[in-house]
Amino acid sequence: MSKKALYIGLISGTSIDAVDAVLVDLAPPSPALIATHSHPIKGRLRAAIMKLCSGDVIKLQELGATHIELGEVFAQAGLNLLDIAKIDAAEVVAIGSHGQTVWHEPDGDKPFTLQIGDANTIAQLTGITTVADFRGRDIAAGGQGAPLAPLLHHHRFGSAHASRAVINIGGISNITFLRPKNSAIAFDSGPGNVLMDGWTAKHKGLNFDENGCWAREGKTHKELLAILQQDAYFEKTIPKSTGRELFNSAWLEAKLKSLNESVKPVDVQATLAELTISSLVNALETHGGVEEIFVCGGGAHNQTLMEGLKRALAPRRVSTTEALGIHPDWVEAIAFAWIAKQTMDGRALDTSGYTGAKAPAVLGAIYQR
Ligand SMILES: Nc1ncnc2c1ncn2[C@@H]1O[C@H](COP(=O)(O)OP(=O)(O)O)[C@@H](O)[C@H]1O
Ligand SMILES: [Mg+2]
Structure with missing residues (x-):
């Protein structure tokens, strides 16, 4: 031994x-x-x-x-x-x-x-x-x-046969692309939980939306989602990384204001979940060819996020890193x-x-x- x-x-x-x-x-x-x-x-x-x-x-x-x-x-x-x-x-x-x-x-x-x-x-x-x-x-x-966690993703989660992506949904989300024949790349795709956490604290007095239940009760507001998705960060070329300096409550309030229409808090929450999902999916599709997706970070507990990712990425399998032997937390x-x-x-x-x-x-x- x-x-x-x-x-x-x-x-x-x-x-x-x-x-x-x-x-x-x-x-x-x-x-x-x-x-x-x-x-x-x-x-x-x-x-x-x-x-x-x-x-x-x-x-x-x-x-x-x-x-x-x-x-x-x-x-x-x-x-x-x-x-x-x-x-x-x-x-x-x-x-x-x-x-x-x-x-x-x-x-x-x-x-x-x-x-x-x-x-x-x-x-x-x-x-x-x-x-x-x-x-x-x-x-x-x-x-x-x-992001630095991709160093471990590369060391531990790569496969000789399949093209994989590891998605870490913390406050911010990052994606690591692990491709059998190419070197790995990674970057922060944008918000993970941080905007939803802030909105939940403001409207529910809770630190986060347990299992994404509140987001699930709402409906995505299309115009608001479009405004959020227009942020320049999403178009930025790699390498890129971000944090609370950009994606924070003031950022959200400014976007809501520019909408000129009031949106129900529950629908804002659903829209924020959709922003996290769509920015991850867009980033995945832009860098293409991914066959297997593994999620880690606290967002793996948010069923609204997980189900949204599964729907958008079907028929590819989306699981947590538990499937590769390490619990997502x-x-x-x-x-x-x-x-x-x-x-x-x-x-x-x-x-x-x-x-x-x-x-x-x-x-x-x-x-x-
Ligand atoms: N049971 C849960 N349901 C929904 N969201 C959860 C749950 N557990 C954790 N989270 C989310 O995960 C976040 C923490 O994730 P974490 O990976 O620790 O992020 P960070 O690296 O930013 O600290 C919480 O703030 C919350 O948004
Ligand atoms: Mg944490």
Whole structure:
């Protein structure tokens, strides 16, 4: 039996719903999932993060305090995970901590992306070497800094025979095209859950639309959908990546205003679900030839999204990554554990097909235990 290589992956994505924590054995041949933990991000902290993401003027002190508090929460997520797995910190090689993106601006004069959740704090509180700040180096190498999860999709989900697409529906959606004879490509297709989550919070006082039930009760408003689909992001050539800086409640309100007609909240929700579905399907068809589709991320639980994708992509089979052996909730956290191992091994990663980076780079910085 080969020697174990235990790694922890930690991430809070655009949805700011929870820190997803996984313990994996990354000894070849493939990631073996040992334990998982979803660590909630409580209301006050979530509100502080949302404020940072809003682009409002804030005091540096608020940024600093949230950076540290989030580092503590990430560390706690890791410690709880070890408790669940009954594994000692000393047995873990490293934590790969994505952190929390609070601003992503890959196309500005001075491109940058900012993830917070202090890795010094994580290393100190867990006693485990922590690898963090993966996206910054990719930007420095001329890339978008995102999406990075396709690195794992390529490693783990490719097939020698079939042309596959892996769709990650988080707050934002990204698609990875895995083709037997060509190199993989990936990009963010646009919104995943983020607009629906915001609309559900506003009209239902809930963080998300459980199973997509509310969206299912409504009817797609054709004119509104057309206005939403006209956003320039959807036409943009790859490489491309996006976030809450573009797709947010203000974006939606502006589009609703330009419609000059009032739409029932439930129909707006149905239309937002259709926007996510249609932007994914258009992206899939534009890059063509996909035979099998596998979905991961929280959107895999939204039956309205899943059924819409199945309808639009029939007769091709749409399933979750569970069909390939990894539960859809944990793919992204596993990706950051896997990338951290590449960092620890000093391996430069070629992200040119995903982020447009000009040269391979070792991603992430190492904070020693
Ligand atoms: N049972 C569910 N029904 C509908 N949507 C869900 C469900 N569970 C999770 N989600 C959606 O998935 C989102 C979280 O997905 P996740 O993959 O963690 O995204 P991110 O990477 O942006 O954090 C939630 O905000 C919610 O919109
Ligand atoms: Mg999440």
